[in-house]
Amino acid sequence: MATRRAFLRNSGVAMFGIGASPIWLERAMAASNAGGRKKVLVAIFQRGAADGLNIVVPHGEKAYYAGRPGIAIPKPDGKETSAIDLDGFFGLNPNLKALKPIFDEKKLAMVHACGSPDPTRSHFDAQDYMESGTPGLKATRDGWMNRAVPNAAEQSPIRAVSLGPVLSRTLRGANSAVALNNVRDFQVKDKMASEDYMSRYAASVDTQLKGTGKETFEAIRLLETLRKAEYQPGNGASYPGGRLGTSLKQIAQMIKADAGLEVAFADLGGWDHHVNEVGQTALVGPLANLLTEFGDSLAAFYRDLGTRMEDVMVVTMSEFGRTARENGNRGTDHGHANVMFAMGGNLQGGKVYGEWPGLEREQLYEQRDLDVTTDFRDVLGGVVKRHLGQPDLARVFPGFAGSGKLKVFG
Amino acid sequence: MNLQTVLRVKTLAAAAVVMAVALGPLAAKKVASDAAKFRQKLAGDKQIEQALSRMTFGARPGDAAAVKKQGLKKWIESQLNPTSISENPELEAKLTKMGTLGLSTEELALKYPTPQVLTAVAMGRMPMPEDPDLREVYERLSERYKARIERKKTKGEEDEEEVKKANEDRIRRRIGTMTTEERSEALRKLAPQQAVAGEITEAKIYRAVMSERQLSEVLADFWFNHFNIYIDKGADKWLTTAYERDAIRPYVLGNFKDMVKATAQSPAMLFYLDNWQSVSEAPADRTRRAAPKARARGLNENYARELMELHTLGVDGGYTQKDVQEVARCFTGWSIDDPNRGGKFKFNERVHDKGEKVVLGVTIPAGGGMEDGLKVIDILAAHPSTAKFLSRKLAQRFVADEPPVALVARMAATFTKTNGDLKAVMRTMLTSQEFFSAGAFHAKMKSPLEMVAGALRATGATVTSAIPASQAIANMGQPLYRKQEPTGYSNNGEEWVNSAGLLARMNFAIALSENKINGVKIDKDKYATTAKSMGAPEWQRR
Numbered sequence: 001m002a003t004r005r006a007f008l009r010n011s012g013v014a015m016f017g018i019g020a021s022p023i024w025l026e027r028a029m030a031a032s033n034a035g036g037r038k039k040v041l042v043a044i045f046q047r048g049a050a051d052g053l054n055i056v057v058p059h060g061e062k063a064y065y066a067g068r069p070g071i072a073i074p075k076p077d078g079k080e081t082s083a084i085d086l087d088g089f090f091g092l093n094p095n096l097k098a099l100k101p102i103f104d105e106k107k108l109a110m111v112h113a114c115g116s117p118d119p120t121r122s123h124f125d126a127q128d129y130m131e132s133g134t135p136g137l138k139a140t141r142d143g144w145m146n147r148a149v150p151n152a153a154e155q156s157p158i159r160a161v162s163l164g165p166v167l168s169r170t171l172r173g174a175n176s177a178v179a180l181n182n183v184r185d186f187q188v189k190d191k192m193a194s195e196d197y198m199s200r201y202a203a204s205v206d207t208q209l210k211g212t213g214k215e216t217f218e219a220i221r222l223l224e225t226l227r228k229a230e231y232q233p234g235n236g237a238s239y240p241g242g243r244l245g246t247s248l249k250q251i252a253q254m255i256k257a258d259a260g261l262e263v264a265f266a267d268l269g270g271w272d273h274h275v276n277e278v279g280q281t282a283l284v285g286p287l288a289n290l291l292t293e294f295g296d297s298l299a300a301f302y303r304d305l306g307t308r309m310e311d312v313m314v315v316t317m318s319e320f321g322r323t324a325r326e327n328g329n330r331g332t333d334h335g336h337a338n339v340m341f342a343m344g345g346n347l348q349g350g351k352v353y354g355e356w357p358g359l360e361r362e363q364l365y366e367q368r369d370l371d372v373t374t375d376f377r378d379v380l381g382g383v384v385k386r387h388l389g390q391p392d393l394a395r396v397f398p399g400f401a402g403s404g405k406l407k408v409f410g
Numbered sequence: 411m412n413l414q415t416v417l418r419v420k421t422l423a424a425a426a427v428v429m430a431v432a433l434g435p436l437a438a439k440k441v442a443s444d445a446a447k448f449r450q451k452l453a454g455d456k457q458i459e460q461a462l463s464r465m466t467f468g469a470r471p472g473d474a475a476a477v478k479k480q481g482l483k484k485w486i487e488s489q490l491n492p493t494s495i496s497e498n499p500e501l502e503a504k505l506t507k508m509g510t511l512g513l514s515t516e517e518l519a520l521k522y523p524t525p526q527v528l529t530a531v532a533m534g535r536m537p538m539p540e541d542p543d544l545r546e547v548y549e550r551l552s553e554r555y556k557a558r559i560e561r562k563k564t565k566g567e568e569d570e571e572e573v574k575k576a577n578e579d580r581i582r583r584r585i586g587t588m589t590t591e592e593r594s595e596a597l598r599k600l601a602p603q604q605a606v607a608g609e610i611t612e613a614k615i616y617r618a619v620m621s622e623r624q625l626s627e628v629l630a631d632f633w634f635n636h637f638n639i640y641i642d643k644g645a646d647k648w649l650t651t652a653y654e655r656d657a658i659r660p661y662v663l664g665n666f667k668d669m670v671k672a673t674a675q676s677p678a679m680l681f682y683l684d685n686w687q688s689v690s691e692a693p694a695d696r697t698r699r700a701a702p703k704a705r706a707r708g709l710n711e712n713y714a715r716e717l718m719e720l721h722t723l724g725v726d727g728g729y730t731q732k733d734v735q736e737v738a739r740c741f742t743g744w745s746i747d748d749p750n751r752g753g754k755f756k757f758n759e760r761v762h763d764k765g766e767k768v769v770l771g772v773t774i775p776a777g778g779g780m781e782d783g784l785k786v787i788d789i790l791a792a793h794p795s796t797a798k799f800l801s802r803k804l805a806q807r808f809v810a811d812e813p814p815v816a817l818v819a820r821m822a823a824t825f826t827k828t829n830g831d832l833k834a835v836m837r838t839m840l841t842s843q844e845f846f847s848a849g850a851f852h853a854k855m856k857s858p859l860e861m862v863a864g865a866l867r868a869t870g871a872t873v874t875s876a877i878p879a880s881q882a883i884a885n886m887g888q889p890l891y892r893k894q895e896p897t898g899y900s901n902n903g904e905e906w907v908n909s910a911g912l913l914a915r916m917n918f919a920i921a922l923s924e925n926k927i928n929g930v931k932i933d934k935d936k937y938a939t940t941a942k943s944m945g946a947p948e949w950q951r952r
Binding site: 047048120121122123124125162164165166167172178179180181186187188189190193194196197200201204206208209210212213215216219220269270272274275327328329331333334366 | 684687688689691707708709710711712715719720725731734855884885886887894895896897904905906907908909910911912913914916917919920921942945946947948950951
């Protein structure tokens with residue numbers, strides 16, 4: 001489809017000509033004072049359906065241990081292989097220990113039993129719904145995060161950034177958004193060729209490529225100064241080398257440069273643990289490895305940003321949860337509700353939110369999965385409204401009124 | 411046009427209008443104009459350009475003239491019958507030199523030993539190989555393995571990681587500048603597993619660039635992606651070679667059901683989607699197995715779900731969670747005999763659920779064995795949802811991101827009439843008016859593989875190493891054999907329109923024009939300008 005995106009962009013208002021020096025660019029570059037600071041939303045997608053029950057562990061539930069004799073995370077007992085207690089009922093997977101101090105500072109909150117009203121257990125469909133923000137509606141062309149970009153007059157070419165080699169579904173739409181692997185490599189390696197390509201994209205009759213080309217060249221120019229300096233994370237923060245750590249590091253760099261970033265998206269795949277999810281102890285195995293990367297990356301980001309974290313809210317999601325009971329191979333199959341994390345901003349943290357539906361057979365969704373008590377859009381909507389200050393939620397999540405129950409964002 | 415066709419076209423046009431009205435005025439206009447475009451016939455030379463752009467990885471200089479000379483219809487028919495085309499001897503020579511491609515998984519696991527095989531030999535559980543050359547490889551790898559354990563004991567894990575990383579970096583640095591033959595030989599001795607993954611990746615690019623049987627190669631890419639597996643998942647590191655060769659390639663213009671059966675029984679798929687470990691949960695079976703120390707194993711739904719959602723019916727194809735469980739029960743016992751040593755498919759009767767199952771309303775009686783799974787494949791392959799789902803996906807790859815409904819319906823009808831003959835389905839599509847219409851012309855964004863392979867073909871590049879080209883493809887967002895999710899890469903072009911991707915394409919074009927890609931050489935006098943223009947928007951469509 002030549003897409004809504006291309007259509008709206010090209011009939012849109014105030015398109016800057018390529019080559020002209022737009023006002024936002026100068027302002028953004030000049031803005032090193034607090035006036036240039038923007039509220040930033042960072043969304044992280046755990047692709048593959050992370051096992052929320054082994055991430056924020058309901059250690060106060062008998063049924064949790066009964067259903068998972070081989071892969072449950074042990075009750076908090078002070079040992080490093082057991083859950084880290086949060087509130088007497090929930091505990092943190094021990095591989096997330098880097099996040100505990102942030103929870104204690106009340107800058108980290110979790111919402112448990114979150115999910116979609118749509119019952120699908122297809123990774124593809126569930127990710128699609130969570131990224132479009134319209135569960136059950138496949139026809140939605142744009143993503144909720146694109147719709148959530150505040151309509152400010154000053155529009156930086158990197159106000160919406162998707163980390164990785166492709167543009168995430170959630171950032172596609174009418175607002176410009178760039179996909180970026182790495183700030184340092186974000187350039188055309190030959191100056192003359194660059195000029196030539198720039199004019200050819202500008203002159204293209206292909207609306208889709210023309211629009212994307214324009215975004216690309218504007219972003220290249222904006223990132224030029226950032227590219228040249230080796231980035232040094234603040235406060236001695238050290239990012240893990242994996243995909244998420246690298247992504248968050250780029251995001252931190254762009255935030256600190258006051259270059260106009262407002263929404264950023266990163267993802268981490270590999271959470272589909274049908275087999276041997278947990279190894280000999282809770283500290284080994286595929287889930288442990290991923291959680292270590294996840295927790296250490298988030299903690300490094302928090303540390304790197306320091307006081308700047310006031311302007312930033314990180315929110316995490318995964319398409320659905322996994323079966324309450326382990327399957328036949330020390331793994332878990334596709335389930336329903338999951339847990340979401342929120343970190344930073346003006347968060348009422350240090351608490352696990354959400355109504356807990358219980359894990360006894362009759363309490364489970366279709367007698368097998370954690371039931372959904374909080375719509376994922378309630379969490380995302382809260383961030384969009386309270387943090388980004390975007391009042392028009394009906395535009396971001398059409399057809400969803402919101403429960404108003406969740407007090408996590410004040 | 412006979413009367414029936416006229417009527418059909420009219421009905422379709424009416425249907426399009428009804429649909430369009432339901433979508434609102436703006437969309438209505440778009441649907442109507444799209445429909446009209448798919449009726450607008452391309453002129454002769456453009457038809458040839460269109461066929462070459464979809465049925466090959468891009469035209470080489472002179473291809474259009476050759477097709478014209480042969481006649482477009484004849485050329486299409488020859489591509490549909492690839493064995494009638496003699497293969498490029500240069501390609502065959504290259505493939506022969508890559509030692510892993512022709513080996514059975516068992517031979518592969520021995521000649522390019524897996525860590526498990528090496529351990530088994532070190533522990534005396536397996537004999538050392540007799541071949542002196544191979545023996546040397548084993549000895550070297552075992553020494554390294556032992557040294558690593560020693561280091562671990564004395565210096566701790568961090569050190570070991572560093573040493574490992576330094577070693578890998580060293581090999582990687584040198585590898586970029588080696589030719590395929592040099593690298594194959596070096597890796598066989600030093601890092602056999604990298605040789606396996608490296609060769610299959612290089613072979614894919616060589617075939618895409620050099621094969622005369624282009625349609626076959628395009629389809630091999632399509633169907634591997636349809637039945638996607640991930641080469642970095644454990645044993646799939648050395649099972650993927652045989653998977654593509656034995657379960658995908660022979661069937662791309664054959665019968666669909668045969669391909670489902672071949673993938674279902676392939677160790678690579680059984681491993682990737684975990685079915686090899688799925689066992690009966692029927693109480694009787696549990697007690698029979700109850701060895702005191704064995705952990706209770708049971709059902710795993712992973713393969714059953716993806717078989718219906720991704721391989722056959724499609725997500726809206728009309729199955730339920732209950733069907734997923736029933737299909738999983740049917741496939742219990744479809745397993746692998748020791749995957750880490752390159753084992754074969756085996757049906758394990760002992761762990762098969764022998765109870766009655768009901769799949770999509772069809773009862774599969776109690777007492778069945780391996781035939782339960784085969785019956786499921788029969789049901790799924792013959793299901794109308796499958797015919798429709800596959801036809802639409804093929805048309806999305808070959809015609810347009812939103813393929814015309816009428817074309818998809820005709821392809822599905824062919825699928826059903828021929829019991830899933832993929833050649834017949836392809837013929838319906840490749841001879842349709844929609845395929846040769848203005849609506850389809852330049853309508854598709856090239857995937858990264860299509861972009862790179864097409865550039866190498868159009869510039870007549872000589873390729874002596876395909877690893878750097880594969881890295882360029884990965885930078886554009888499509889690492890070959892490394893899509894982790896079972897969905898495979900999207901066939902919708904929109905996936906590839908983004909700044910990171912465009913930038914990678916521009917930088918690839920610049921490097922190609924300056925002969926700065928290792929292992930790739932073009933005649934700069936002749937093709938440097940063409941190569942550089944491949945970073946421009948015009949080149950990104952096919």
